Amino acid sequence: MTLALSAADRAALIARHKAAIDGSLKTKLTTIAVIGGLVGLFLYGLTTLETSLWKIIAGFSNLGTFVVLMLPPDPGSFARAIIFVKALFETIAIAFLGTILAAILAFPLGFLAAKNVVANRVVHFLARRSMDTVRGVDALIWALIWVNVVGLGPFAGMLAIMTSDLGAFGKLFSEAIESADRKPVEGVASVGGGKFHEIRFGLIPQVLPVIASQVLYYIESNTRSSTIIGIVGAGGIGLYLAETIRTLEWQQVSFLILLVLAAVTAIDFLSSKLRFAIIGKRAV
Known part of the structure; x- marks a missing residue:
């Protein structure tokens, strides 16, 4: 049964909370x-x-x-197609290794940057600002830097992806940790668990599915990013993409684009299966 407010009561309620x-x-x-x-x-x-x-x-x-010049997609020759496919797998390797290494390095940084884990303001401030500094530089710029440091090739591309994602992962991981439910942590502490046990059994089981989902998404995204950084000499299929565009080989350009699209689609399909498996649902 609902009670309707009279006009006088409604006016009084509005007057009482007028500021809000x-x-x-x-x-x-x-x-x-x-x-x-x-x-x-x-x-x-x-x-x-x-x-x-x-x-x-x-x-x-x-x-x-x-579009007309790009049709039909044509690698030029069978040998050229093999080279392009090999370069595609090199690009996938750059994205995979760079993302995984960035996630491994960012995992402890995420705990240092989380307010509910590290209460020290100085440590928290330094961790946050360090990740902001790294994240503020685009992967393409990191690629140019690493190419000059370690030379041309896929190793520079992998380091560029790793460095670029390190700051992003640190921020995402810390936010996931800060938004975790406090009750499991309090439960571990109530039975005599220390700080390490609170993190190991109270926080990590909650944030691990979120972190895994973010890493899987970045592997897919970095496959595209690895194509771009390859243009500046960081290895992968991007090097051939830049070459074919420069020489106006548009049919080969469309063939390379189709290869990248196929790789991204396959990675997206596999990552969705893994993500559902990790969060405890049947992958369909």
Whole structure:
């Protein structure tokens, strides 16, 4: 049975909580300022980038020309196709090793950056800012740096992926740890468990499925990123993609693009199976 409020009671309720309903003047001004800033930034971007709808419409004819030049996909020869497939597996290896090494290194950093694990503000601040610094540099720039450090080749690409993902994984892992339920941790502590036991039996079982899902997604994403960093000499199929574009071999370009799409699709299928297996559901 629901009790309807009378008009007088409703008016009294609104008057009593008027500040919470209407909001403060400071909150309103802040909201207006944020919205105004975003709109201004959007308009500034439109004018600065010389955005033009007519350029896009006119460019469709050029796009159609390139599509026609790319058909049918053709590696050029059987030997060339073997080289491309080998380069594709090299790209997958770069993405896989780089992502796994980044996850291994970021795992302890995630605990250092989590407020519910490390209460020391100095350690927490240094861990967070260090990961922000690493994450602030794009994988392509890291590839250019590592190419100059260790030379051309897939090793530089693997190091670039690892370095770029280290900061991202540290942030994601720490946020997953901070959002974990405190009850299992308190349960471990109540039976005499120490700090290590709280982490091992209270936190890790909760965050491991989330971390595994994030790592699997990044393996798929980094397969595409490894293609881009290969263009600057970090190994993989990107090197051949840049070469074929430079020599206007558009049929070979489309063949390489199809190889990358097939690899990403296969990795996505396998990662979804693994993710469902890890979180305890039957993979379908």
